[in-house]
Amino acid sequence: xxxxxxxxxxxxxxxxxxxxxxxxxxxxxxxxxxxxxxxxxxxxxxxxxxxxxxxxxxxxxxxxxxxxxxxxxxxxxxxxxxxxxxxxxxxxxxxxxxxxxxxxxxxxxxxxxxxxxxxxxxxxxxxxxxxxxxxxxxxxxxxxxxxxxxxxxxxxxxxxxxxxxxxxxxxxxxxxxxxxxxxxxxxxxxxxxxxxxxxxxxxxxxxxxxxxxxxxxxxxxxxxxxxxxxxxxxxxxxxxxxxxxxxxxxxxxxxxxxxxxxxxxxxxxxxxxxxxxxxxxxxxxxxxxxxxxxxxxxxxxxxxxxxxxxxxxxxxxxxxxxxxxxxxxx
Amino acid sequence: xxxxxxxxxxxxxxxxxxxxxxxxxxxxxxxxxxxxxxxxxxxxxxxxxxxxxxxxxxxxxxxxxxxxxxxxxxxxxxxxxxxxxxxxxxxxxxxxxxxxxxxxxxxxxxxxxxxxxxxxxxxxxxxxxxxxxxxxxxxxxxxxxxxxxxxxxxxxxxxxxxxxxxxxxxxxxxxxxxxxxxxxxxxxxxxxxxxxxxxxxxxxxxxxxxxxxxxxxxxxxxxxxxxxxxxxxxxxxxxxxxxxxxxxxxxxxxxxxxxxxxxxxxxxxxxxxxxxxxxxxxxxxxxxxxxxxxxxxxxxxxxxxxxxxxxxxxxxxxxxxxxxxxx
Numbered sequence: 130x131x132x133x134x135x136x137x138x139x140x141x142x143x144x145x146x147x148x149x150x151x152x153x154x155x156x157x158x159x160x161x162x163x164x165x166x167x168x169x170x171x172x173x174x175x176x177x178x179x180x181x182x183x184x185x186x187x188x189x190x191x192x193x194x195x196x197x198x199x200x201x202x203x204x205x206x207x208x209x210x211x212x213x214x215x216x217x218x219x220x221x222x223x224x225x226x227x228x229x230x231x232x233x234x235x236x237x238x239x240x241x242x243x244x245x246x247x248x249x250x251x252x253x254x255x256x257x258x259x260x261x262x263x264x265x266x267x268x269x270x271x272x273x274x275x276x277x278x279x280x281x282x283x284x285x286x287x288x289x290x291x292x293x294x295x296x297x298x299x300x301x302x303x304x305x306x307x308x309x310x311x312x313x314x315x316x317x318x319x320x321x322x323x324x325x326x327x328x329x330x331x332x333x334x335x336x337x338x339x340x341x342x343x344x345x346x347x348x349x350x351x352x353x354x355x356x357x358x359x360x361x362x363x364x365x366x367x368x369x370x371x372x373x374x375x376x377x378x379x380x381x382x383x384x385x386x387x388x389x390x391x392x393x394x395x396x397x398x399x400x401x402x403x404x405x406x407x408x409x410x411x412x413x414x415x416x417x418x419x420x421x422x423x424x425x426x427x428x429x430x431x432x433x434x435x436x437x438x439x440x441x442x443x444x445x446x447x448x449x450x451x452x453x454x455x456x457x458x459x
Numbered sequence: 460x461x462x463x464x465x466x467x468x469x470x471x472x473x474x475x476x477x478x479x480x481x482x483x484x485x486x487x488x489x490x491x492x493x494x495x496x497x498x499x500x501x502x503x504x505x506x507x508x509x510x511x512x513x514x515x516x517x518x519x520x521x522x523x524x525x526x527x528x529x530x531x532x533x534x535x536x537x538x539x540x541x542x543x544x545x546x547x548x549x550x551x552x553x554x555x556x557x558x559x560x561x562x563x564x565x566x567x568x569x570x571x572x573x574x575x576x577x578x579x580x581x582x583x584x585x586x587x588x589x590x591x592x593x594x595x596x597x598x599x600x601x602x603x604x605x606x607x608x609x610x611x612x613x614x615x616x617x618x619x620x621x622x623x624x625x626x627x628x629x630x631x632x633x634x635x636x637x638x639x640x641x642x643x644x645x646x647x648x649x650x651x652x653x654x655x656x657x658x659x660x661x662x663x664x665x666x667x668x669x670x671x672x673x674x675x676x677x678x679x680x681x682x683x684x685x686x687x688x689x690x691x692x693x694x695x696x697x698x699x700x701x702x703x704x705x706x707x708x709x710x711x712x713x714x715x716x717x718x719x720x721x722x723x724x725x726x727x728x729x730x731x732x733x734x735x736x737x738x739x740x741x742x743x744x745x746x747x748x749x750x751x752x753x754x755x756x757x758x759x760x761x762x763x764x765x766x767x768x769x770x771x772x773x774x775x776x777x778x779x780x781x782x783x784x785x786x
Contacts, residue, residue: 176648324509325675329719333732351648354721358731377725395653396723397682399705404657405682408650411618 135165140201156415157183159369168343172360180369181349189234190215190223229260233306235316240298243290250286275304296327313345368423375449386451466536469497474530489516491693501667505680508690518641555630559642561622565614572610578632620651641673692751699776712752
């Protein structure tokens with residue numbers, strides 16, 4: 130059986146913005162290639178403005194002005210040898226055929242996306258009726274079960290969103306995204322702004338649900354610690370490019386790309402007071418990204434080739450891909 | 460100001476702060492009997508707490524923005540909520556603040572330089588423009604910035620990390636002895652964050668400045684601070700040397716907090732994933748008579764619910780928990 134579930138092929142996209150009568154293109158996602166498998170948690174890590182949330186939007190087929198697709202495909206593998214390019218579908222079709230059933234999305238700051246005028250249970254009932262064809266009584270049982278697992282009492286089904294705390298709303302959004310048992314769950318910073326104890330509970334539940342459903346979870350977070358606790362494989366993004374992909378253990382124990390190495394060594398850790406050093410400089414303006422490797426202006430190992438040539442993502446070691454000219458050469 | 464060399468730098472004595480809201484005047488105790496002392500200059504003291512712990516309220520009380528309902532804040536022996544006007548100027552020179560969002564610190568329509576200029580002119584009494592510029596430049600240089608790179612720019616022309624550096628430079632202009640830093644790095648990316656923390660350490664070493672570092676992030680607290688107080692729902696549950704408290708937490712809340720900290724190390728995954736039951740944050744935690752953590756604590760009993768635990772001194776730390784009473 131084919132264990133591919135999503136193939137991201139040469140994907141480029143970004144934002145068209147008008148400034149002083151000129152049209153600028155912000156090159157947020159540039160030539161991304163990833164194969165994502167069934168039954169895995171894939172993490173996308175990177176700092177603010179690296180394009181990780183934009184990538185997630187493209188995977189969801191949520192392309193709305195000013196976001197545009199430059200090129201590439203997002204191929205959903207429905208069965209062996211049959212691929213459906215999400216980006217080739219019309220918005221209406223994606224909404225009807227793909228969302229909730231195949232892919233669900235937990236957007237950033239999602240605690241604010243609930244409709245304030247309808248009760249919690251109606252959020253669930255609508256989705257369950259439309260996408261799962263489940264009727265009221267059965268749906269009600271399912272809702273209570275999900276909420277119970279997330280530590281929420283069954284009384285809150287009758288509450289309106291504003292009556293709940295941010296952490297509770299966040300849990301409801303996550304329950305909504307999972308209750309239709311989608312093949313792929315996209316989560317954009319699912320626990321940012323939550324307390325660590327609540328965060329731990331939610332991440333544990335996400336991990337538990339993923340193992341139960343054996344589906345695919347793609348988690349975007351700037352926080353490398355969250356990836357260390359949850360992701361099986363990780364893609365590191367910098368300035369719109371994927372610079373390194375491998376299993377979690379490889380990323381944390383023997384990172385190969387200079388950016389990943391520097392990023393990890395800048396993290397303070399409990400029990401370790403040794404001097405940590407940040408990365409000099411700032412990420413580039415993605416309207417005019419640097420030529421060659423996009424990290425070269427900040428890279429301490431930069432050689433002439435890095436300035437001229439854009440490195441491809443290549444397999445440096447088994448299942449360990451990086452985009453760095455110095456490693457390719459080895 | 461005669462006793463300013465002998466008195467402790469900052470003392471918080473039994474601080475209570477109640478916010479009232481709603482038609483029936485629902486009372487909400489933001490801070491409940493908080494005691495804390497920064498003995499002298501050159502100390503980084505962390506106040507660690509999650510959202511709703513009262514840490515920002517505490518910062519505001521120390522800065523004189525809010526008045527406590529009960530209790531006393533003394534800076535170098537003086538009650539900061541009853542300063543005479545000349546003393547108030549002295550206090551504002553000596554105690555500076557840095558906030559979470561550097562973009563909110565500066566007016567987006569004004570060049571950041573105008574803030575630096577005004578601070579020097581009004582607080583230090585410099586009048587000559589070249590003198591002022593020279594002074595600003597020397598301060599900027601001390602933290603790795605140049606006046607020429609800053610002078611003509613507006614806030615949005617800097618990255619968050621750079622602008623936070625400028626906010627720090629601004630706070631240094633008055634040669635403060637104490638800087639209150641409220642979540643100063645939580646909006647910055649990891650690669651900038653550590654530079655700012657290193658700067659704090661460096662300023663402590665070079666100028667003997669003390670910091671009150673307010674954060675929710677225990678890893679950064681461990682990295683820079685000498686002492687730490689763990690705040691929970693307005694009460695300090697445990698305080699003492701950072702090394703002791705974070706390496707060997709005694710209060711059940713500190714223990715849960717540390718256990719729940721995700722770490723950048725996949726080897727710790729199994730421990731992190733050991734199931735934890737999610738519970739609800741309850742409003743009654745703020746109003747409970749006894750220990751605020753007793754609803755969630757696995758050791759709690761009737762006494763914990765009824766009576767507030769006293770402050771118990773164990774070695775170098777102070778802990779508020781009945782588990783350690785008479786031990």
